[in-house]
Amino acid sequence: MDEALLRDLTPNVIGVLVRRGADFAAAEDAVQDALVEAVRTWSADPPRDPKGWLVTVSWRKFLDATRSDASRRRREDLVEEEPAPGPAVDVDDTLQLYFRCAHPSLTPSSAVALTLRAVGGLTTRQIAAAYLVPEATMAQRISRAKRTVSGVRLDRPGDVATVLRVLYLVFNEGYSGDVDLVAEAIRITRRLAAAIDHPEVAGLLALMLLHHARRAARTTSTGRLVPLAEQDRGRWDTAAIAEGVEVLQAALARDRLGEFQAQAAIAALHADAPTAGETDWVQIVEWYDELVRLTDSPVVRLNRAVAVGEADGPRAGLAALAALDDSLPRHTAVAAYLHERDGDRARAARLYAEAAGQAPNLAEREHLTRQAARLNALPDR
Incomplete structure (x- = not known):
């Protein structure tokens, strides 16, 4: 099948x-x-x-x-x-169906869930996992959305921003390994970019291309997670990077900055660095500042704390982290990394072990467990 x-x-x-x-x-x-x-x-x-x-x-x-x-x-x-x-x-009704599922009568979360079900082909369980809610809750949300759609005329397109959020969630779900929807998400985004003259559509396409370009280097042959700093950059897809940068530059020239363009700019700075040590972390922090302004997202602030730790030192990163809710996903893992860089190996090892217990997937859990074991194996200083 x-x-x-x-x-x-x-x-x-x-x-x-x-x-x-x-x-x-x-x-x-x-x-x-x-x-x-x-x-x-x-x-x-x-x-x-x-x-x-x-x-x-x-x-x-x-x-x-x-x-x-x-x-x-x-x-x-x-x-x-x-x-x-x-x-x-x-x-091909796929693009039209994306807009139908993003009908103005639906809330953004319902539109995303319904599109993932009808267009993306994801199961209710997979959508629930993406939203971090029980499967029964998501099933009810999708049922309500379908009832709403059945009661309205689908005679006008939905909101572009909602469609973009749908595409991005499909793209990220594809990376989970459960369902590979990355190529489909890129294909539909290409079609959307060709049909709509919108810089954020181009920004999302650039972001997808730049992230996808690093896919081959993200894991080892045995499935182990490889952090960005340790990836073999020779395995990155240079053609995809070049296309992503070109698409991004054209979007930024429109001077209508949005969150996907800012995320793509961060990804482009990572892709542009020949080695991890040559990454322009100062510029990355500046782009995260733009993202915070655009979204005020706690997850963005968490990622910004990592960038601050690289640009201004681990203690500056820890200070930025201290302002955030420690219940945020991956907060403990970020704290572990910054404490290790600050030289507190014992505390970092404890935090890595704690973060492993909170990891959302097996690959991340094994990576964090190995980090804790690596520090615990080092001789006392």
Whole structure:
């Protein structure tokens, strides 16, 4: 079973059903039912035209659900005649569906969750993990969003900023290793950048390219996490870096700075340094200052504390860290790193061990555990 193909086809099939007259919620339900049947039957008998198969089966399931509903009489015109099975029109509805899911009637969080489900192909569990909420809570949020969408006309696009947040979350989810959606996120962002003259769309595309360029160096062959300072920069994708920098420079020239452009500028400064020791941390702190101004995000302030520690010394970084809530994700890991740089190995080892217990994934947990073990193995001074 080609899961990547199913993820590619899902938004297009939903789009076909919506164009035929199905409301969004009913179309998404019908396509999900068809996907379950595809998983069950395709391994033994794959169709020659996967999209056509999904469109036909999804439409039949939509008709079945509509005919059995109490509102059948209100939809008789819609269900009177079923289109003949056959190859589906080759139209890519993915981008349109992103905007439909970012409808103004939805809250940003609901729009993101619904898009990840309908377009990104993520499960409710994966979306809940991205939001750090229980799966049942996320399931309720998605259900409410679908009910809201089914009650409005999807005749105007949603907010660009919401679409960008969706794309960025899909991109980051792709890096988790659970579902690889990185290439899809970049593909859709390219299409969005070609369709919309917006510097933040370009900024997000640049950010994705610059982060993706370092992907091969992020882990070892055994899956161990490699920190940025220790990565083999010869494994970075120079073509992707060059493209990302070019896209970013064009966006910054518009003089309409946004958070994705600022994040991309930080990534570009890392990519531009031949070695970790040659990183321009002073400029990076300046860009983090811009990000704080734009977002006032505690996570941005946490990352800024690391940059301050590199630019002005670990004690300056610790002072910046002291102003932040110590319950922030990765706060303990940052404290461990800064205390190690300040020479307090015992405290750093304890904090690394504590951070390992808080790590969101196995690779990070193992990395932090190794850091604690490394310091504990050093002779006392």
